[in-house]
Amino acid sequence: MKLVICEKWKSATRIAGILSDGKAKKIRRAGIPLYTFSRGGEEWFVLGLKGHIVSIDFPEELREWESVPLEKLVWTQPIRIVSDEKIDKAIRSFSDCHDLDIIVATDFDREGELIGLEAVELLKRYNKGIRSIKRARFSTLTRDEIKRAFLNLTDIDLNLARSAEARQVIDLVWGATLTRFISLSAERKGKDYLSIGRVQSPTLSLIVEREREIRSFTPKPYWQIVALLRKGTRFSALHHEGNFFEEKVAREIYDRIKDEKIASVESYEEIKRKEPPPHPFDTTSFLHAASNILGISAPRAMDIAEDLYMSGWISYPRTDNTVYPKDIPLLKVLEGLSRLYPREVGIVKSKLRKVPSRGKKTSTDHPPIYPVGTPPLEELDDQHRKVYDLIARRFMATLMKDSVVEIRRCRLIIGGETFLAEGKVDVEKGWKEIYPLRDRERAIPKMKEGEEVDVLGIKLLRKLTTPPKRYTQGSLIIEMEKLGLGTKSTRHEIIRKLYERRYVTGSRLIPTESAFAVVDVIRPYDISKPEMTAHLEKEMDRIAEGGKSKEEVIEESRKLLEKVLRSLREDEESIRKALRSAIREQSRVGRCPVCGKDLVIRFSSSGKRFIGCTGYPECKVTYPLPQKGFLEKTGKTCRCGAPILRIGGKERCVNPDCKR
Template identity: 45%
Template sequence: MHLIIAEKHIAAKRIANILAPKKLKQVRVSGVDTYEFGSEEDKKIFIGLSGHIVKLDFPKAYNNWQKVESKELIDAEIITASTQVKIVSALKKLGKQATQVTIATDYDREGELIGVEALEILKNVNSELKFDRVHYSAITPKEIEEAFSNSTKIDFNLADAGHSRQVIDLVWGASLTRYISLAAGRLGNMFLSVGRVQSPTLALIVEREKEREAFVPKPYWELSANLETAKGETFQVEHKTSRFWNKEEVDEILQKLGDLATVSSITTSTKTDKPPTPFNTTEFISAASSIGFTAANAMRIAESLYMNGFISYPRTDNTVYPESIDMRTQIEVFSKGPFKEYAKKLLEQKELKPTRGKKETTDHPPIYPASLAKKSELNEQEWKVYELVVRRFFATFAEPAQWQTIKARFDIDSEEFKANGARLVVPGWRWYYHYNAPEDRLLPELQEGDELKVLNKEVQAKETQPPGRYGQGRLIRIMEELGLGTKATRHEIISKLYSRAYIHGNPLQPTKTAYAVVEALEKFAPTISKHDMTSKLEVDMDRIAEGEIPEEEVLSESREMLELMFNDLEGNKEDITESLRAGLREDKIIGVCSKCKSNLMVMRSRKGSRFIGCEGYPDCNFALPLPRGGKVIVTDKICEDHDLYHITIINSGKRPWKLGCPQCNFEEWQKTQEEEKQKQGTDKDKERPKTINDISGIGKVTAEKLTDAGICSVDDLCTADAIELAKVTSIPVKKLKKWQSEID
């Protein structure tokens, strides 16, 4: 028997359907669906995993945070534990019968490790197994058939690189998280997460926020005028000095300006707008972010589209299409359907020459549409992502766009003003890929020497702005540049920062908790907050994958780094505790109590429930309620009516709940409760029905049924046993009880 192992159930089913000459047979093994075809002598069975089916962990003896020192985890034994008991059981059962195994998981570091994890389980029950590996970049008939016709060997070095990442992240994350959480007194669900990639990434966000806070706005003034042509067309011009830093200077110029402007020069030119390069993971996330998708959501949807055969593998660094893909054939796929107009236009070209990015790898091609999807096959979000990929693919083959640009200069009483115009004259690639396209900036038809009427002059007072916060797409670009994480993990790191309540909003804004953790690390263990260390480990893991160095050498080096870091931490334990607790306290302050002017804080009662309470207790007992679940994020937005910070509640797997001002929220709740009471009172004041026929929902036929059952009056119905009455009349119990409640 030949066993084929895919990374997910849906992938196993699709691959089996592609390779099966006839209809598949679905067989349940240990509670797991498998798919098979072929005779008993040549049977092929396909099974899908659920990503990693085992995980690395420490023995149970290390689980007690209070008894086991954080530093002990550095050299602690690491064990493997099953996370998918049914799948492991199915593998063992099938492994005993199999003679050959083909690993068909995704081809990257994680996919190779996932395949090797499954292989080791199989070899433990059948050491005689033969095994091979297939590589593919899209789950389409052509790719899958070619992959299974050209199987190769498992890359154990690549799997070792993935395994080393797991070990390093476990040891660093667990030991540092435990140490910092204990120092801060934050245990249970409130623990403070620290990680090899997570912490330097968080430090980037905090550093940008500090730059914004330290920024001192500088005032400046802009001078503009509105002009009118002889034909009555109006437009705005700006003074050649974009920003005046001296108010007296701009006022002096304003005083001398008259009511007549002259066109002093007109310069027309053409600007070439080159088509974009193919999508790799970072470019895809950035583009998806610009149309409203979070990094995690974009990758989740891309993964689903890949598994269903609609796009190629979405985790890739490559920005150069390989020659192995027949581009004309791939575009011809879209000659029918919603993109046919674009496909046919591209196919008119004699030579299809795509753009090339700076990064070229051999594992996977750039992200491209692998097959034609119907809009009815996808939900709204999936279609938006799919269309983004299709249009980007088309754009890489298209001609450059051409813009006609106009630079006009004007003289108003010897002061030079300017206006620039641009018009798209050759759409080129922008016809295919319309996202974030700049709009035409049109100027009236002007000739040098034309005289124009000055309708008005305007001076605008402005201030320089602080650097903007990072959006998710921008942050992922920076992480890539600094070597933080991989194409497969960067979006997960950002999601983790959200779930840990370190950041909120988009663009990303750090909480006071994030400040406290980053500042403590930067002061007492700066290595963990900088990208240099984790970048070096990433390079070392790449070297493991290339077979240049053994995994154990990198693991040993990483433990030595961690030992040195703990020496710094333990030498400053009291200072770290004080620094963390002071910072964490700030993240609980909601505002000032209107009664006694003490701080209002997020607090917990003796029974564990949360509320906003006054530090002036017991002299002041002012309090506001909070939702039971979720993490409370105190934002920097302040209520104009109550001077309290707005709060947001974060629940894992759900959209953040922007609760707003807690006082406003409480008053709104009170108002709703009062309205509900009044409504109930009004309902009770309604006149009681006099006869059965007066009750809403009881017609002639139903009234006869009730009469036959001995229910002749409203009081009879009110006192009757609804269950027994239902048996006699065949009227649903629920309906009878509803009528009884309405009478009461």
């Protein structure tokens, strides 16, 4: 008898269908659906889990926040708890099966390896007649790859699983200890607690520090002299000095030449330049493109990609690889896309490059993200279609010849002053015919040295310097990767958590007052800096590589945490005051129209949020709030006297009885 363990029900359905050639029957054990079929003269079962079936937590006696010394949490060994009793019972139902062969077919990464190992360890606890334990490794849920994986079974990678276990323990101990310290200091408990962690904290610090740069930025005026010209078509040229930071100098030049009608061409050159196609998608570049090109948040984009993967339409979306392995039949994959993209595939075939584009990162666990099937688009929602289309077009672009652009540069003399004009036009579009880019041509006409060009007008423009841009989800993920914060599998989840904890709002990440308060508190300590977190990430990589034990890395992390906690304890009183002041300011949304006291966001005993008056119980003014979505203060008051908040991107009066 063979039992196949899959990570999710959807992947179990697909794998069972492939292995049984569509003949698998759906049955139930302990209320959990699974598949059974006969293959090679043996009875097979395929069980789909729901991710991790074993979680870790502190013992019951350490779960009371206020009575447990935080120093005790640092060195307490978490306990392992079966978190899904139904699946545990389904696994237990195989306890009397002798000569049982187990095949782990979870996702091939750290978490997938640990999820499979959790199920195996439960099976070993219940069944003493296990004959073998093997691993099926694959990067796509296609028929060919699944069959090949089951013909070439390997062993479970224990080092990879232990690395994931170390991350679980480290994240729990760090998160619980520091979150309790910050939340208790701020008097924020229950569902409204403040959270910090070893990856979350330096990431939040990046956002807050960028916002500080923006808010402290003082715009400086500067001036530009721009000439509007015509030679067949209109184009503009900028004075060769670029930006003038002294108005007097710019105005003197402008006043001298403002009435000139002719510009003479001093020099003109054309340079052809090749622009290679983008490299294949790894997780980071995919999430960045989904955010910047499609406007889909990083967590949502990853959810969609995982769904497309489990449906057999794309390869595994958690990968650091930007180089196609040689065993991927790229032309066959391209041909498969012709059903959905007949025109585009024809263009690609006419402009194929000898070797596909490649990035700097390569790994052996998974290939880059690429399409492996063609879904029925009518069955996909709009966002799923857009994500699939992005991945398909990126793949096709990586197979195409370079784009060729012509750079045109011109020096012109107007009234004795030098002006510069530059334009760029596509000579050969190459891969740009397929892949979406926000790349506008800036054309200037062809010119000859010594010829004259009409001057239509000259302007003196006053402008202001601009602050750095806020992070988008896409740009933040790239910065996190650069600094070693998190992994390909966790960065989008960190961003999701920042939104859930109401530390940030908006598509361009704007930190809230509580984010400023938390970062101000942790700024002097190592927990706010990426170096310590990046070091721990590298240590966990060493576990996966077999260079260090799980126990060594966990102990080192506890020592680092102990040092951080000791430093926080020394400043506990000032931390408490700063946090409580900031939280009060963030929760305040306006003045009570009845008594004039502050209206604040409160939480009921059941965790539901609402607006209440600080004059309670004497004043009983309250307003309901939606229980989901981000709330932003506008500083505005409705004519009815209630505050106006921005809820889900729209400004709304919070008074449900407002007639105005």
